[in-house]
Amino acid sequence: MPSNKSVARKAETALTMEDLAKLAGVSKITVSRALRDSPLVTAETRQKIRTLANEQGYRFNVSARNLRMGRSYSVAVVVEMTPVRGRPMSDPYPLELLGGITQELTTAGYSVVLTSKQLMNTAPVQGADGLILLGQGSHGEAVRTLQQTGMPLVVWGAPEADTDYIVVGSDNRKGGISAAERFIAQGRQKLVFLGDVDHAEVQERCAGFIDAMGGRATVHIIRPKAFTFEAGFDSISALLKKKGAIFDGVFAASDLLAMGAIRALAEKNLRVPENVSVIGYDDTPGAASFVPPLTSVHQYLRDGGVLLAKKMLGLIEGQPVASEMLPTTLMVRQT
């Protein structure tokens, strides 16, 4: 049974490496080395000191190391934390990215400091070793200003033309292509793309989709403003009312749009996928449990977060780093 020495100590002032050193009968630098797994210390003494540290409930003082090292071992992440019009409700997505980022950076010994555009000039952000930007859509000028500070910078989103900062994003073009490939395999002839192509990412999906179809089918584009169930329902309902509007496949820019579309089709007694095949985007939780289970393009957001973090670590360590797009996977279900 372990002693409760450590608990008893809690009230007292915090232990330092020097205290441990005295207890172990060594110098404090040896303690430092032991706790950092330095090869300059015997496996034996390392072990001795580590167990001692545990017993005594030693807590490493981050500030002291940071001061000495001239680094903060922290990365600031800029997130939009208020609901944004246009992508309502459907968005646990920044959270998933954050999950990946946090996991990777924390494991590497960095802390993740959350911030927003408005708070960027506060000391903790200014003092961070790097900056990760999670925007939706374009960043442009804001990024340019940030680059001038020389702080390592990584951005989530779609790569833009003439920029030289590191971008990590989901390959929307390939997402569109994978949807097209499925429709080709099914021999669909008259297709509908459903989504606001003013949106940069949606634009990419649409372009990849059309290019991959390569004229094997007609593609009619409908551009609802929102990404919601409602918008999908209404768009397809309206389309079905027009006589002569016949189609056998729908590729939607979000799962909610796709679900709305399916509901609209069902109301007109069109069967999915027999009459019309439908593919959604995002593979949100809920797609799989929808009735019928929705075929959807999966984005690896958590992996995206991990990748953002890895790029950042690379930049901090001065390694060569390049932008990268993540693959997508078409999750084939029953639509």
Next chain:
Amino acid sequence: MPSNKSVARKAETALTMEDLAKLAGVSKITVSRALRDSPLVTAETRQKIRTLANEQGYRFNVSARNLRMGRSYSVAVVVEMTPVRGRPMSDPYPLELLGGITQELTTAGYSVVLTSKQLMNTAPVQGADGLILLGQGSHGEAVRTLQQTGMPLVVWGAPEADTDYIVVGSDNRKGGISAAERFIAQGRQKLVFLGDVDHAEVQERCAGFIDAMGGRATVHIIRPKAFTFEAGFDSISALLKKKGAIFDGVFAASDLLAMGAIRALAEKNLRVPENVSVIGYDDTPGAASFVPPLTSVHQYLRDGGVLLAKKMLGLIEGQPVASEMLPTTLMVRQT
């Protein structure tokens, strides 16, 4: 036009207070005081030093202060950053809370360190001045362990019986009451509550709702497992198929449920609100732009975040702090 001295300096080693002191012809402690708005320094010299600091692009060294002060001036926030079954899609809600927390803490000079349950025993979290827990549902034993560390602790959620930690949450009971009051004012007689009452927060809403009705109407409870549009649609569709099931009001535990309900009613040509009145919960963005605009119980999540942060700051400063529930507001629209 401002000089670019500061830009020129960037490449060099960072400025310290001592450097500023030399430039200003004072001692470094005076610089320290000036930048902290200490009353021990003349308004004049303070101004002089501040402008100098700006010109030179001085950056405060957080680590040095933290070491000296024996504090980290950081608060760790524990969030579940993977999608959780049961509350799919519908959740930008931790983000809104985070927004409020970040705003308040950062403004108060603290940094917000993001973390997860798995990463709690890493140094940055261990060294934080406090811990905010954003869970959904119960915390129980986990909280108890944390309390033993003596670290200030604030939790988001519903207050539980025999606990003594600080809780901030939305007053679900009052949310239910406000819905009831509206139905009473409208003279509705046969009501439906739509939501999974196994969920602690939903349970509260339902209880408040029924208590406030005080027998003025019958309340039939339907408990879909999910909070989705789909679930709402299916639940109400099924109910409408049963003959004899007549009702003139629906109170749903989420906006999506309410929207699904409305769609189901519309399919049976029941008019909202003439035949059936519907009230949702959360007032998600999208509720207002729904057709028809949805009446919903608004939760002040951002304010919730701010309040969490304020309680935390209070705890850190040793002030007496109590748990608190936030009010809700019934946003009356057209349903």
Next chain:
DNA sequence: AATCGAAATGTTATCGATGTCATTTTTCGC
């Protein structure tokens, strides 16, 4: 057994800001 070199450990100085106490400057009453 003596010597050399590698391995292990120790000593000292340092990172930048701030509390404590000492010192200088200013203010104000008579």
Next chain:
DNA sequence: GCGAAAAATGACATCGATAACATTTCGATT
């Protein structure tokens, strides 16, 4: 205009960990 109190400023030590350099210990080779 002098002295005492108040206001403003400064010198020094300090927080805890680590890099650079110094020293000791140990092992192997001849």
